[in-house]
Amino acid sequence: MxxxxxxxxxxxxxxxxxxxxxxxxxxxxxxxxxxxxxxxxxxxxxxxxxxxxxxxxxxxxxxxxxxxxxxxxxxxxxxxxxxxxxxxxxxxxxxxxxxxxxxxxxxxxxxxxxxxxxxxxxxGRLDLLEGPFWAWHLSGGTTELLRAQPEPDGVAMTAEILGGTSDISAGQLIDRTGVLLGLQFPAGKAVDQLSAQAEKVKPFPVKVENCTFSLSGMENKVQQMVQKGESPETVARFALETVARAVVKATRQALEQYPGLPVLCSGGVASNSLLRQVMERECGAIFAQPRxxxxxxxxxxxxxxxxxxxxxxx
Incomplete structure:
Protein backbone atom coordinates (compact mmCIF):
# COMPACT_ATOMS: atom_id res chain seq x y z
CA MET A 1 0.00 0.00 0.00
CA GLY A 124 15.71 10.49 10.32
CA ARG A 125 13.81 12.98 12.51
CA LEU A 126 10.18 12.64 11.51
CA ASP A 127 9.47 13.03 15.23
CA LEU A 128 10.12 16.77 14.80
CA LEU A 129 6.68 17.10 13.23
CA GLU A 130 5.11 16.20 16.58
CA GLY A 131 6.23 19.38 18.37
CA PRO A 132 7.50 22.94 17.86
CA PHE A 133 10.81 23.58 16.13
CA TRP A 134 12.71 26.28 14.31
CA ALA A 135 12.88 25.82 10.55
CA TRP A 136 14.80 27.57 7.82
CA HIS A 137 13.21 27.47 4.38
CA LEU A 138 16.13 28.44 2.16
CA SER A 139 15.36 28.34 -1.54
CA GLY A 140 15.59 30.24 -4.80
CA GLY A 141 12.66 32.44 -3.83
CA THR A 142 12.48 32.13 -0.05
CA THR A 143 14.74 32.78 2.92
CA GLU A 144 12.43 32.48 5.89
CA LEU A 145 13.06 31.58 9.50
CA LEU A 146 9.92 29.84 10.71
CA ARG A 147 8.58 28.77 14.06
CA ALA A 148 6.81 25.57 13.09
CA GLN A 149 4.36 23.57 15.14
CA PRO A 150 1.80 20.83 14.44
CA GLU A 151 -1.60 21.79 13.05
CA PRO A 152 -4.58 20.80 15.23
CA ASP A 153 -5.14 17.60 13.21
CA GLY A 154 -1.51 16.55 13.74
CA VAL A 155 -0.81 15.94 10.04
CA ALA A 156 1.14 18.95 8.76
CA MET A 157 2.65 22.05 10.37
CA THR A 158 1.80 25.70 10.69
CA ALA A 159 4.76 27.96 10.08
CA GLU A 160 4.98 31.50 11.44
CA ILE A 161 7.64 33.70 9.83
CA LEU A 162 9.80 35.22 12.55
CA GLY A 163 12.87 36.14 10.52
CA GLY A 164 14.80 35.81 7.31
CA THR A 165 15.59 38.28 4.57
CA SER A 166 13.85 41.61 4.09
CA ASP A 167 14.59 41.71 0.34
CA ILE A 168 16.23 39.21 -2.00
CA SER A 169 16.54 35.60 -0.87
CA ALA A 170 19.76 33.72 -0.27
CA GLY A 171 18.97 31.61 -3.33
CA GLN A 172 18.54 34.71 -5.50
CA LEU A 173 21.90 36.09 -4.36
CA ILE A 174 23.62 32.77 -5.07
CA ASP A 175 21.92 32.30 -8.45
CA ARG A 176 22.70 35.88 -9.54
CA THR A 177 26.29 35.42 -8.42
CA GLY A 178 26.49 32.28 -10.53
CA VAL A 179 25.06 33.96 -13.61
CA LEU A 180 27.53 36.85 -13.19
CA LEU A 181 30.27 34.22 -13.20
CA GLY A 182 28.92 32.66 -16.38
CA LEU A 183 27.23 29.67 -14.75
CA GLN A 184 23.90 28.19 -15.79
CA PHE A 185 20.76 29.14 -13.83
CA PRO A 186 19.87 27.83 -11.28
CA ALA A 187 23.46 28.02 -10.15
CA GLY A 188 23.46 26.83 -6.54
CA LYS A 189 25.24 23.52 -7.06
CA ALA A 190 27.84 25.02 -9.42
CA VAL A 191 28.56 27.94 -7.06
CA ASP A 192 28.99 25.46 -4.20
CA GLN A 193 31.50 23.41 -6.19
CA LEU A 194 33.35 26.53 -7.36
CA SER A 195 33.64 27.96 -3.84
CA ALA A 196 35.31 24.77 -2.61
CA GLN A 197 38.32 25.64 -4.77
CA ALA A 198 38.94 28.94 -2.93
CA GLU A 199 40.74 29.70 0.28
CA LYS A 200 38.54 30.82 3.16
CA VAL A 201 37.57 34.47 2.74
CA LYS A 202 36.26 37.04 5.18
CA PRO A 203 32.49 37.40 4.76
CA PHE A 204 30.69 40.73 4.58
CA PRO A 205 29.35 41.62 8.07
CA VAL A 206 25.62 41.59 7.33
CA LYS A 207 23.59 43.36 10.01
CA VAL A 208 21.01 41.10 11.66
CA GLU A 209 18.22 42.53 13.82
CA ASN A 210 15.28 40.53 15.21
CA CYS A 211 16.40 37.53 13.16
CA THR A 212 16.07 39.59 9.94
CA PHE A 213 18.71 40.75 7.47
CA SER A 214 19.12 42.28 4.02
CA LEU A 215 21.12 40.78 1.15
CA SER A 216 20.49 43.34 -1.59
CA GLY A 217 23.68 45.21 -0.74
CA MET A 218 25.57 41.95 -1.07
CA GLU A 219 24.53 41.68 -4.70
CA ASN A 220 26.23 45.03 -5.34
CA LYS A 221 29.37 43.84 -3.52
CA VAL A 222 29.51 40.72 -5.67
CA GLN A 223 29.13 42.78 -8.85
CA GLN A 224 31.98 45.03 -7.73
CA MET A 225 34.22 42.02 -7.07
CA VAL A 226 33.54 40.64 -10.54
CA GLN A 227 34.26 44.04 -12.14
CA LYS A 228 37.56 44.27 -10.23
CA GLY A 229 38.65 40.92 -11.62
CA GLU A 230 38.46 38.79 -8.48
CA SER A 231 38.69 35.09 -9.28
CA PRO A 232 35.36 33.26 -9.73
CA GLU A 233 36.31 30.90 -6.89
CA THR A 234 36.84 33.80 -4.48
CA VAL A 235 33.60 35.53 -5.50
CA ALA A 236 31.62 32.31 -5.04
CA ARG A 237 33.18 31.65 -1.63
CA PHE A 238 32.56 35.25 -0.52
CA ALA A 239 28.86 35.03 -1.39
CA LEU A 240 28.36 31.70 0.38
CA GLU A 241 30.39 32.65 3.46
CA THR A 242 28.31 35.83 3.81
CA VAL A 243 25.01 33.96 3.51
CA ALA A 244 26.15 31.34 6.02
CA ARG A 245 27.22 33.91 8.63
CA ALA A 246 23.94 35.85 8.31
CA VAL A 247 21.90 32.68 8.74
CA VAL A 248 23.95 31.68 11.79
CA LYS A 249 23.47 35.11 13.41
CA ALA A 250 19.71 35.01 12.83
CA THR A 251 19.51 31.47 14.21
CA ARG A 252 21.35 32.42 17.38
CA GLN A 253 18.95 35.31 17.93
CA ALA A 254 16.02 32.92 17.45
CA LEU A 255 17.43 30.46 19.96
CA GLU A 256 17.72 33.26 22.49
CA GLN A 257 13.95 33.82 22.15
CA TYR A 258 12.99 30.14 22.26
CA PRO A 259 15.94 28.21 23.67
CA GLY A 260 16.08 24.47 23.33
CA LEU A 261 14.04 24.14 20.14
CA PRO A 262 15.66 22.04 17.39
CA VAL A 263 16.61 23.79 14.15
CA LEU A 264 15.68 22.13 10.84
CA CYS A 265 17.04 23.39 7.50
CA SER A 266 15.19 22.73 4.24
CA GLY A 267 15.03 24.08 0.68
CA GLY A 268 17.50 24.00 -2.18
CA VAL A 269 20.01 26.38 -0.57
CA ALA A 270 20.13 24.02 2.43
CA SER A 271 21.96 21.52 0.22
CA ASN A 272 24.95 23.88 0.16
CA SER A 273 27.90 22.13 1.80
CA LEU A 274 29.49 25.24 3.35
CA LEU A 275 26.22 26.39 4.93
CA ARG A 276 25.64 22.92 6.29
CA GLN A 277 29.07 22.71 7.89
CA VAL A 278 28.73 26.08 9.60
CA MET A 279 25.16 25.57 10.83
CA GLU A 280 25.78 22.05 12.14
CA ARG A 281 28.91 23.15 13.97
CA GLU A 282 27.63 26.40 15.47
CA CYS A 283 23.88 25.84 15.89
CA GLY A 284 23.46 22.07 15.98
CA ALA A 285 21.15 22.34 12.97
CA ILE A 286 19.50 19.31 11.40
CA PHE A 287 19.71 19.07 7.61
CA ALA A 288 17.85 17.08 5.00
CA GLN A 289 19.83 14.75 2.80
CA PRO A 290 20.95 16.92 -0.17
CA ARG A 291 18.59 15.22 -2.66
Missing part, protein backbone atom coordinates in the same frame (compact mmCIF):
# COMPACT_ATOMS: atom_id res chain seq x y z
CA UNK A 2 1.40 3.39 -1.04
CA UNK A 3 0.43 7.00 -1.68
CA UNK A 4 1.39 9.20 -4.62
CA UNK A 5 2.19 12.93 -4.53
CA UNK A 6 3.04 15.58 -7.13
CA UNK A 7 4.92 18.86 -6.72
CA UNK A 8 5.26 21.37 -9.55
CA UNK A 9 7.33 24.27 -8.24
CA UNK A 10 8.88 27.12 -10.18
CA UNK A 11 12.09 25.10 -10.62
CA UNK A 12 11.31 21.37 -10.63
CA UNK A 13 8.66 18.86 -11.67
CA UNK A 14 8.56 15.97 -9.20
CA UNK A 15 6.51 12.93 -8.25
CA UNK A 16 6.96 10.65 -5.25
CA UNK A 17 5.56 7.46 -3.78
CA UNK A 18 5.67 6.65 -0.05
CA UNK A 19 4.60 3.48 1.80
CA UNK A 20 4.85 4.65 5.39
CA UNK A 21 8.54 3.82 5.79
CA UNK A 22 10.30 4.19 2.46
CA UNK A 23 9.73 6.13 -0.71
CA UNK A 24 10.99 7.10 -4.12
CA UNK A 25 11.12 10.59 -5.62
CA UNK A 26 11.73 11.33 -9.29
CA UNK A 27 12.21 14.85 -10.57
CA UNK A 28 13.18 16.96 -13.54
CA UNK A 29 14.53 20.51 -13.46
CA UNK A 30 12.74 23.06 -15.62
CA UNK A 31 14.83 24.41 -18.48
CA UNK A 32 15.93 28.05 -18.27
CA UNK A 33 17.52 29.78 -21.25
CA UNK A 34 21.25 30.58 -20.80
CA UNK A 35 21.81 33.96 -19.14
CA UNK A 36 18.25 34.26 -17.84
CA UNK A 37 17.35 34.37 -14.13
CA UNK A 38 14.17 32.33 -14.08
CA UNK A 39 11.00 31.38 -15.90
CA UNK A 40 7.69 33.05 -16.56
CA UNK A 41 4.86 31.18 -14.89
CA UNK A 42 3.32 30.30 -18.25
CA UNK A 43 6.61 28.68 -19.34
CA UNK A 44 6.92 26.79 -16.05
CA UNK A 45 3.35 25.52 -16.30
CA UNK A 46 3.92 24.36 -19.89
CA UNK A 47 7.07 22.43 -18.95
CA UNK A 48 5.36 20.77 -15.98
CA UNK A 49 2.52 19.53 -18.17
CA UNK A 50 5.08 18.01 -20.57
CA UNK A 51 7.28 16.46 -17.89
CA UNK A 52 4.74 14.91 -15.51
CA UNK A 53 3.87 11.96 -17.82
CA UNK A 54 7.58 11.13 -18.13
CA UNK A 55 7.97 11.02 -14.34
CA UNK A 56 4.89 8.85 -13.94
CA UNK A 57 6.34 6.50 -16.55
CA UNK A 58 9.53 6.21 -14.47
CA UNK A 59 7.58 5.32 -11.34
CA UNK A 60 5.45 2.83 -13.25
CA UNK A 61 8.56 1.15 -14.68
CA UNK A 62 9.80 0.66 -11.10
CA UNK A 63 6.50 -0.92 -10.11
CA UNK A 64 5.77 1.97 -7.76
CA UNK A 65 2.26 2.82 -8.94
CA UNK A 66 0.52 -0.32 -7.76
CA UNK A 67 -1.98 -0.23 -4.88
CA UNK A 68 -2.08 3.58 -4.58
CA UNK A 69 -4.42 4.44 -1.71
CA UNK A 70 -4.33 8.24 -1.81
CA UNK A 71 -2.99 11.07 -3.95
CA UNK A 72 -1.61 14.40 -2.74
CA UNK A 73 -0.22 17.57 -4.26
CA UNK A 74 1.50 20.81 -3.36
CA UNK A 75 -1.19 23.32 -4.27
CA UNK A 76 0.43 26.62 -3.22
CA UNK A 77 3.73 28.02 -1.93
CA UNK A 78 2.72 28.50 1.74
CA UNK A 79 -0.21 27.45 3.90
CA UNK A 80 -1.53 30.99 4.35
CA UNK A 81 -4.39 32.90 2.82
CA UNK A 82 -3.54 34.46 -0.55
CA UNK A 83 -0.53 32.25 -1.24
CA UNK A 84 -0.72 31.37 -4.92
CA UNK A 85 1.50 30.52 -7.86
CA UNK A 86 0.09 29.24 -11.19
CA UNK A 87 2.79 26.58 -11.68
CA UNK A 88 1.25 24.49 -8.87
CA UNK A 89 -1.92 24.09 -10.94
CA UNK A 90 -0.18 21.49 -13.11
CA UNK A 91 0.44 19.06 -10.28
CA UNK A 92 -2.81 19.86 -8.49
CA UNK A 93 -5.06 19.22 -11.49
CA UNK A 94 -3.33 15.98 -12.47
CA UNK A 95 -3.31 14.71 -8.87
CA UNK A 96 -7.03 15.42 -8.52
CA UNK A 97 -7.76 13.61 -11.79
CA UNK A 98 -5.73 10.59 -10.66
CA UNK A 99 -7.53 10.50 -7.30
CA UNK A 100 -10.93 10.53 -9.01
CA UNK A 101 -9.86 7.85 -11.48
CA UNK A 102 -8.52 5.59 -8.73
CA UNK A 103 -11.39 6.30 -6.36
CA UNK A 104 -9.06 7.36 -3.55
CA UNK A 105 -8.82 10.51 -1.39
CA UNK A 106 -6.98 13.64 -2.52
CA UNK A 107 -5.02 15.72 0.00
CA UNK A 108 -3.65 19.23 -0.50
CA UNK A 109 -0.59 20.68 1.20
CA UNK A 110 1.72 23.64 0.63
CA UNK A 111 5.12 23.43 -1.03
CA UNK A 112 6.70 24.72 2.18
CA UNK A 113 5.02 22.07 4.33
CA UNK A 114 6.37 19.47 1.94
CA UNK A 115 9.89 20.84 2.29
CA UNK A 116 9.74 20.60 6.08
CA UNK A 117 8.37 17.05 6.05
CA UNK A 118 10.94 15.85 3.50
CA UNK A 119 13.78 17.42 5.49
CA UNK A 120 12.66 15.85 8.77
CA UNK A 121 12.12 12.40 7.22
CA UNK A 122 15.38 12.30 5.28
CA UNK A 123 17.29 13.37 8.41
CA UNK A 292 15.65 16.03 -0.37
CA UNK A 293 16.75 19.61 0.28
CA UNK A 294 15.98 20.67 -3.27
CA UNK A 295 12.40 20.81 -4.55
CA UNK A 296 10.80 17.37 -4.36
CA UNK A 297 7.43 15.67 -3.89
CA UNK A 298 8.57 13.33 -1.11
CA UNK A 299 7.47 15.60 1.72
CA UNK A 300 4.01 15.96 0.21
CA UNK A 301 3.83 12.16 -0.13
CA UNK A 302 4.77 11.78 3.56
CA UNK A 303 2.07 14.25 4.59
CA UNK A 304 -0.45 12.49 2.32
CA UNK A 305 0.34 9.22 4.11
CA UNK A 306 -0.10 10.87 7.51
CA UNK A 307 -3.45 12.33 6.45
CA UNK A 308 -4.64 8.95 5.16
CA UNK A 309 -3.60 7.20 8.37
CA UNK A 310 -5.38 9.79 10.51
CA UNK A 311 -8.57 9.47 8.45
CA UNK A 312 -8.55 5.69 8.77
CA UNK A 313 -7.97 5.89 12.50
CA UNK A 314 -11.08 8.00 13.04
Missing amino acids: SVLALDTSNYTTSAAVFDGREGENVGQLLQVRPGELGLRQSDALFQHVKQLPQLMEQLAAQGRLEHIQAVGASTRPRAVEGSYMPCFLAGTSQAQCLAHMLGVPFYAFSHQQGHLAAAAWSA FSTDNAMGTAILTWRALERERAQ
Whole structure:
Protein backbone atom coordinates (compact mmCIF):
# COMPACT_ATOMS: atom_id res chain seq x y z
CA MET A 1 0.00 0.00 0.00
CA SER A 2 1.40 3.39 -1.04
CA VAL A 3 0.43 7.00 -1.68
CA LEU A 4 1.39 9.20 -4.62
CA ALA A 5 2.19 12.93 -4.53
CA LEU A 6 3.04 15.58 -7.13
CA ASP A 7 4.92 18.86 -6.72
CA THR A 8 5.26 21.37 -9.55
CA SER A 9 7.33 24.27 -8.24
CA ASN A 10 8.88 27.12 -10.18
CA TYR A 11 12.09 25.10 -10.62
CA THR A 12 11.31 21.37 -10.63
CA THR A 13 8.66 18.86 -11.67
CA SER A 14 8.56 15.97 -9.20
CA ALA A 15 6.51 12.93 -8.25
CA ALA A 16 6.96 10.65 -5.25
CA VAL A 17 5.56 7.46 -3.78
CA PHE A 18 5.67 6.65 -0.05
CA ASP A 19 4.60 3.48 1.80
CA GLY A 20 4.85 4.65 5.39
CA ARG A 21 8.54 3.82 5.79
CA GLU A 22 10.30 4.19 2.46
CA GLY A 23 9.73 6.13 -0.71
CA GLU A 24 10.99 7.10 -4.12
CA ASN A 25 11.12 10.59 -5.62
CA VAL A 26 11.73 11.33 -9.29
CA GLY A 27 12.21 14.85 -10.57
CA GLN A 28 13.18 16.96 -13.54
CA LEU A 29 14.53 20.51 -13.46
CA LEU A 30 12.74 23.06 -15.62
CA GLN A 31 14.83 24.41 -18.48
CA VAL A 32 15.93 28.05 -18.27
CA ARG A 33 17.52 29.78 -21.25
CA PRO A 34 21.25 30.58 -20.80
CA GLY A 35 21.81 33.96 -19.14
CA GLU A 36 18.25 34.26 -17.84
CA LEU A 37 17.35 34.37 -14.13
CA GLY A 38 14.17 32.33 -14.08
CA LEU A 39 11.00 31.38 -15.90
CA ARG A 40 7.69 33.05 -16.56
CA GLN A 41 4.86 31.18 -14.89
CA SER A 42 3.32 30.30 -18.25
CA ASP A 43 6.61 28.68 -19.34
CA ALA A 44 6.92 26.79 -16.05
CA LEU A 45 3.35 25.52 -16.30
CA PHE A 46 3.92 24.36 -19.89
CA GLN A 47 7.07 22.43 -18.95
CA HIS A 48 5.36 20.77 -15.98
CA VAL A 49 2.52 19.53 -18.17
CA LYS A 50 5.08 18.01 -20.57
CA GLN A 51 7.28 16.46 -17.89
CA LEU A 52 4.74 14.91 -15.51
CA PRO A 53 3.87 11.96 -17.82
CA GLN A 54 7.58 11.13 -18.13
CA LEU A 55 7.97 11.02 -14.34
CA MET A 56 4.89 8.85 -13.94
CA GLU A 57 6.34 6.50 -16.55
CA GLN A 58 9.53 6.21 -14.47
CA LEU A 59 7.58 5.32 -11.34
CA ALA A 60 5.45 2.83 -13.25
CA ALA A 61 8.56 1.15 -14.68
CA GLN A 62 9.80 0.66 -11.10
CA GLY A 63 6.50 -0.92 -10.11
CA ARG A 64 5.77 1.97 -7.76
CA LEU A 65 2.26 2.82 -8.94
CA GLU A 66 0.52 -0.32 -7.76
CA HIS A 67 -1.98 -0.23 -4.88
CA ILE A 68 -2.08 3.58 -4.58
CA GLN A 69 -4.42 4.44 -1.71
CA ALA A 70 -4.33 8.24 -1.81
CA VAL A 71 -2.99 11.07 -3.95
CA GLY A 72 -1.61 14.40 -2.74
CA ALA A 73 -0.22 17.57 -4.26
CA SER A 74 1.50 20.81 -3.36
CA THR A 75 -1.19 23.32 -4.27
CA ARG A 76 0.43 26.62 -3.22
CA PRO A 77 3.73 28.02 -1.93
CA ARG A 78 2.72 28.50 1.74
CA ALA A 79 -0.21 27.45 3.90
CA VAL A 80 -1.53 30.99 4.35
CA GLU A 81 -4.39 32.90 2.82
CA GLY A 82 -3.54 34.46 -0.55
CA SER A 83 -0.53 32.25 -1.24
CA TYR A 84 -0.72 31.37 -4.92
CA MET A 85 1.50 30.52 -7.86
CA PRO A 86 0.09 29.24 -11.19
CA CYS A 87 2.79 26.58 -11.68
CA PHE A 88 1.25 24.49 -8.87
CA LEU A 89 -1.92 24.09 -10.94
CA ALA A 90 -0.18 21.49 -13.11
CA GLY A 91 0.44 19.06 -10.28
CA THR A 92 -2.81 19.86 -8.49
CA SER A 93 -5.06 19.22 -11.49
CA GLN A 94 -3.33 15.98 -12.47
CA ALA A 95 -3.31 14.71 -8.87
CA GLN A 96 -7.03 15.42 -8.52
CA CYS A 97 -7.76 13.61 -11.79
CA LEU A 98 -5.73 10.59 -10.66
CA ALA A 99 -7.53 10.50 -7.30
CA HIS A 100 -10.93 10.53 -9.01
CA MET A 101 -9.86 7.85 -11.48
CA LEU A 102 -8.52 5.59 -8.73
CA GLY A 103 -11.39 6.30 -6.36
CA VAL A 104 -9.06 7.36 -3.55
CA PRO A 105 -8.82 10.51 -1.39
CA PHE A 106 -6.98 13.64 -2.52
CA TYR A 107 -5.02 15.72 0.00
CA ALA A 108 -3.65 19.23 -0.50
CA PHE A 109 -0.59 20.68 1.20
CA SER A 110 1.72 23.64 0.63
CA HIS A 111 5.12 23.43 -1.03
CA GLN A 112 6.70 24.72 2.18
CA GLN A 113 5.02 22.07 4.33
CA GLY A 114 6.37 19.47 1.94
CA HIS A 115 9.89 20.84 2.29
CA LEU A 116 9.74 20.60 6.08
CA ALA A 117 8.37 17.05 6.05
CA ALA A 118 10.94 15.85 3.50
CA ALA A 119 13.78 17.42 5.49
CA ALA A 120 12.66 15.85 8.77
CA TRP A 121 12.12 12.40 7.22
CA SER A 122 15.38 12.30 5.28
CA ALA A 123 17.29 13.37 8.41
CA GLY A 124 15.71 10.49 10.32
CA ARG A 125 13.81 12.98 12.51
CA LEU A 126 10.18 12.64 11.51
CA ASP A 127 9.47 13.03 15.23
CA LEU A 128 10.12 16.77 14.80
CA LEU A 129 6.68 17.10 13.23
CA GLU A 130 5.11 16.20 16.58
CA GLY A 131 6.23 19.38 18.37
CA PRO A 132 7.50 22.94 17.86
CA PHE A 133 10.81 23.58 16.13
CA TRP A 134 12.71 26.28 14.31
CA ALA A 135 12.88 25.82 10.55
CA TRP A 136 14.80 27.57 7.82
CA HIS A 137 13.21 27.47 4.38
CA LEU A 138 16.13 28.44 2.16
CA SER A 139 15.36 28.34 -1.54
CA GLY A 140 15.59 30.24 -4.80
CA GLY A 141 12.66 32.44 -3.83
CA THR A 142 12.48 32.13 -0.05
CA THR A 143 14.74 32.78 2.92
CA GLU A 144 12.43 32.48 5.89
CA LEU A 145 13.06 31.58 9.50
CA LEU A 146 9.92 29.84 10.71
CA ARG A 147 8.58 28.77 14.06
CA ALA A 148 6.81 25.57 13.09
CA GLN A 149 4.36 23.57 15.14
CA PRO A 150 1.80 20.83 14.44
CA GLU A 151 -1.60 21.79 13.05
CA PRO A 152 -4.58 20.80 15.23
CA ASP A 153 -5.14 17.60 13.21
CA GLY A 154 -1.51 16.55 13.74
CA VAL A 155 -0.81 15.94 10.04
CA ALA A 156 1.14 18.95 8.76
CA MET A 157 2.65 22.05 10.37
CA THR A 158 1.80 25.70 10.69
CA ALA A 159 4.76 27.96 10.08
CA GLU A 160 4.98 31.50 11.44
CA ILE A 161 7.64 33.70 9.83
CA LEU A 162 9.80 35.22 12.55
CA GLY A 163 12.87 36.14 10.52
CA GLY A 164 14.80 35.81 7.31
CA THR A 165 15.59 38.28 4.57
CA SER A 166 13.85 41.61 4.09
CA ASP A 167 14.59 41.71 0.34
CA ILE A 168 16.23 39.21 -2.00
CA SER A 169 16.54 35.60 -0.87
CA ALA A 170 19.76 33.72 -0.27
CA GLY A 171 18.97 31.61 -3.33
CA GLN A 172 18.54 34.71 -5.50
CA LEU A 173 21.90 36.09 -4.36
CA ILE A 174 23.62 32.77 -5.07
CA ASP A 175 21.92 32.30 -8.45
CA ARG A 176 22.70 35.88 -9.54
CA THR A 177 26.29 35.42 -8.42
CA GLY A 178 26.49 32.28 -10.53
CA VAL A 179 25.06 33.96 -13.61
CA LEU A 180 27.53 36.85 -13.19
CA LEU A 181 30.27 34.22 -13.20
CA GLY A 182 28.92 32.66 -16.38
CA LEU A 183 27.23 29.67 -14.75
CA GLN A 184 23.90 28.19 -15.79
CA PHE A 185 20.76 29.14 -13.83
CA PRO A 186 19.87 27.83 -11.28
CA ALA A 187 23.46 28.02 -10.15
CA GLY A 188 23.46 26.83 -6.54
CA LYS A 189 25.24 23.52 -7.06
CA ALA A 190 27.84 25.02 -9.42
CA VAL A 191 28.56 27.94 -7.06
CA ASP A 192 28.99 25.46 -4.20
CA GLN A 193 31.50 23.41 -6.19
CA LEU A 194 33.35 26.53 -7.36
CA SER A 195 33.64 27.96 -3.84
CA ALA A 196 35.31 24.77 -2.61
CA GLN A 197 38.32 25.64 -4.77
CA ALA A 198 38.94 28.94 -2.93
CA GLU A 199 40.74 29.70 0.28
CA LYS A 200 38.54 30.82 3.16
CA VAL A 201 37.57 34.47 2.74
CA LYS A 202 36.26 37.04 5.18
CA PRO A 203 32.49 37.40 4.76
CA PHE A 204 30.69 40.73 4.58
CA PRO A 205 29.35 41.62 8.07
CA VAL A 206 25.62 41.59 7.33
CA LYS A 207 23.59 43.36 10.01
CA VAL A 208 21.01 41.10 11.66
CA GLU A 209 18.22 42.53 13.82
CA ASN A 210 15.28 40.53 15.21
CA CYS A 211 16.40 37.53 13.16
CA THR A 212 16.07 39.59 9.94
CA PHE A 213 18.71 40.75 7.47
CA SER A 214 19.12 42.28 4.02
CA LEU A 215 21.12 40.78 1.15
CA SER A 216 20.49 43.34 -1.59
CA GLY A 217 23.68 45.21 -0.74
CA MET A 218 25.57 41.95 -1.07
CA GLU A 219 24.53 41.68 -4.70
CA ASN A 220 26.23 45.03 -5.34
CA LYS A 221 29.37 43.84 -3.52
CA VAL A 222 29.51 40.72 -5.67
CA GLN A 223 29.13 42.78 -8.85
CA GLN A 224 31.98 45.03 -7.73
CA MET A 225 34.22 42.02 -7.07
CA VAL A 226 33.54 40.64 -10.54
CA GLN A 227 34.26 44.04 -12.14
CA LYS A 228 37.56 44.27 -10.23
CA GLY A 229 38.65 40.92 -11.62
CA GLU A 230 38.46 38.79 -8.48
CA SER A 231 38.69 35.09 -9.28
CA PRO A 232 35.36 33.26 -9.73
CA GLU A 233 36.31 30.90 -6.89
CA THR A 234 36.84 33.80 -4.48
CA VAL A 235 33.60 35.53 -5.50
CA ALA A 236 31.62 32.31 -5.04
CA ARG A 237 33.18 31.65 -1.63
CA PHE A 238 32.56 35.25 -0.52
CA ALA A 239 28.86 35.03 -1.39
CA LEU A 240 28.36 31.70 0.38
CA GLU A 241 30.39 32.65 3.46
CA THR A 242 28.31 35.83 3.81
CA VAL A 243 25.01 33.96 3.51
CA ALA A 244 26.15 31.34 6.02
CA ARG A 245 27.22 33.91 8.63
CA ALA A 246 23.94 35.85 8.31
CA VAL A 247 21.90 32.68 8.74
CA VAL A 248 23.95 31.68 11.79
CA LYS A 249 23.47 35.11 13.41
CA ALA A 250 19.71 35.01 12.83
CA THR A 251 19.51 31.47 14.21
CA ARG A 252 21.35 32.42 17.38
CA GLN A 253 18.95 35.31 17.93
CA ALA A 254 16.02 32.92 17.45
CA LEU A 255 17.43 30.46 19.96
CA GLU A 256 17.72 33.26 22.49
CA GLN A 257 13.95 33.82 22.15
CA TYR A 258 12.99 30.14 22.26
CA PRO A 259 15.94 28.21 23.67
CA GLY A 260 16.08 24.47 23.33
CA LEU A 261 14.04 24.14 20.14
CA PRO A 262 15.66 22.04 17.39
CA VAL A 263 16.61 23.79 14.15
CA LEU A 264 15.68 22.13 10.84
CA CYS A 265 17.04 23.39 7.50
CA SER A 266 15.19 22.73 4.24
CA GLY A 267 15.03 24.08 0.68
CA GLY A 268 17.50 24.00 -2.18
CA VAL A 269 20.01 26.38 -0.57
CA ALA A 270 20.13 24.02 2.43
CA SER A 271 21.96 21.52 0.22
CA ASN A 272 24.95 23.88 0.16
CA SER A 273 27.90 22.13 1.80
CA LEU A 274 29.49 25.24 3.35
CA LEU A 275 26.22 26.39 4.93
CA ARG A 276 25.64 22.92 6.29
CA GLN A 277 29.07 22.71 7.89
CA VAL A 278 28.73 26.08 9.60
CA MET A 279 25.16 25.57 10.83
CA GLU A 280 25.78 22.05 12.14
CA ARG A 281 28.91 23.15 13.97
CA GLU A 282 27.63 26.40 15.47
CA CYS A 283 23.88 25.84 15.89
CA GLY A 284 23.46 22.07 15.98
CA ALA A 285 21.15 22.34 12.97
CA ILE A 286 19.50 19.31 11.40
CA PHE A 287 19.71 19.07 7.61
CA ALA A 288 17.85 17.08 5.00
CA GLN A 289 19.83 14.75 2.80
CA PRO A 290 20.95 16.92 -0.17
CA ARG A 291 18.59 15.22 -2.66
CA PHE A 292 15.65 16.03 -0.37
CA SER A 293 16.75 19.61 0.28
CA THR A 294 15.98 20.67 -3.27
CA ASP A 295 12.40 20.81 -4.55
CA ASN A 296 10.80 17.37 -4.36
CA ALA A 297 7.43 15.67 -3.89
CA MET A 298 8.57 13.33 -1.11
CA GLY A 299 7.47 15.60 1.72
CA THR A 300 4.01 15.96 0.21
CA ALA A 301 3.83 12.16 -0.13
CA ILE A 302 4.77 11.78 3.56
CA LEU A 303 2.07 14.25 4.59
CA THR A 304 -0.45 12.49 2.32
CA TRP A 305 0.34 9.22 4.11
CA ARG A 306 -0.10 10.87 7.51
CA ALA A 307 -3.45 12.33 6.45
CA LEU A 308 -4.64 8.95 5.16
CA GLU A 309 -3.60 7.20 8.37
CA ARG A 310 -5.38 9.79 10.51
CA GLU A 311 -8.57 9.47 8.45
CA ARG A 312 -8.55 5.69 8.77
CA ALA A 313 -7.97 5.89 12.50
CA GLN A 314 -11.08 8.00 13.04
